[in-house]
Amino acid sequence: MIRNGIHHVTAIAGNARRNVEFYTRTLGLRLVKKTVNFDDPGTYHFYYGDEAGSPGTILTFFPWDHVAPGRLGIGETQETAFRVPAASIGYWTQRFVEKGVSHEPIIRRFGESVLAFRDPHGMRLALIGVPGIENEPAWIGTDVSAEHAIRGFHGVNLLLAEAAPTGAILTDVFGFKEVGREGPLVRFKAEGTDIGGVVDIHEAGGFLPARMGGGSVHHIAFRAADDAAEFAMVKKLNENHGIRTTEQKDRNYFRSIYFREPGHVLFEIATDIPGFAADEPLAHLGEALKLPDFLEGSRSQIESVLPEIA
Incomplete structure (x- = not known):
């Protein structure tokens, strides 16, 4: 089995409760794991994805209440995009209007419909209408029906000074290949991978460097x-x-193993194993606060400082 493509995307959010409400109720993703930042255990680490928390569907967040907004710039992820059935773009546009989600007019990119939007803390996201995915499995734990539900990642868009050095890593190390160019965008596709299989590089020399903060992507795995x-x-x-x-x-x-790629984005390599059912059953993913063994002895202290999210 080919296992290329994106494993997960990790970003920085503001208020934890707003983060959970937006991704579970508005976007209809499953909260598959509720744990803490292992390096800052007074902060949650949320994982959202499909029913099983499959690689290629996972968006994760570190929510800090008073985080300063990030600044888009060279050396970061410009946009994180999800896949939805092509016929569902109209449904999502109407849903965003009804729920007051900031969004842009639909555009075409590499022949696909793109609905760009932002989450409550400014993260740049998009829904990509993909033909022929209506029968793929979908999480239906919310009011978003299976007909319209998100089917994992489409991919990410990196804002870099130049595409070639990063492209060399994508192709040689991660099994991608260049499949198209459109204006300043260079598209790379992971061979044999549909979910999380696209990396677009937006070449934009001369921009200011990115400043990490609320709404910023911390790393791509x-x-x-x-x-x-x-x-x-x-x-x-x-x-x-x-x-x-x-x-x-x-x-x-x-x-996990981490490194800075040539365009200065933090990349991670993450194993598919053991998966999110390692410490709780599939039917109850995301329900209890899970801690690594080295923090279990501090559970009472950790729970006392984490904010309420329900």
Whole structure:
């Protein structure tokens, strides 16, 4: 089985309750894991996705109540895009109007309908209308019907000074190939991958560098089937591109390695294993606060400082 493409996207949010309400109630995603930032355990780490928390569907957030807004600029993710059935774009436009979601007029990009919008904390998102995905599985735990529900990621759009150096990493290490150009955009597609299989690079030399903050994407994670596949990618990064990575870090639901790609975006390699059912049954994902073993002894203290979200 081919396992290329995006594993997850992690971003920075403001108020935790507003974040949960928007992604579960407005967008209809499943909260598949409620845990904490392992490096800042007084802060939640939320994971949203499909019913099983499948790689390629997961958007995660660190919500900080008083975070300053980020500034879009060179060296960051400009847009994170989800897939919806092509015939559902009109439904989503009407839903955004009814719910007061800030959105742009529908445009065409690489032959697809694109509905760009923002979440309550300014994160740039889009829904891409994809033909022929109506019968793909969909999470139906909200008032968004299976007919219109989000089917994982389409991909991400990176705002970079130049595309070629990052493109070399995408193609050599992550199994993508360049499939098209449209104006300043260069599109890369992961071979054999539909969900989370697209990275667009927007070449825009001369812009100010990005400033991380509320609404910013913190990092993009790419899939590795297992540890062996992950370490093979690390070897290629080092030997073919002169890039050094962090050591492997255990994130409970996947094992991670991080590095800065040539355009300065933080990339992660994340294993598909063990997955989000590692510490709670599939039917009850996201219901209880889950902590890694090294923080379990501090559960009472952690719970006392985390904000209410229900």
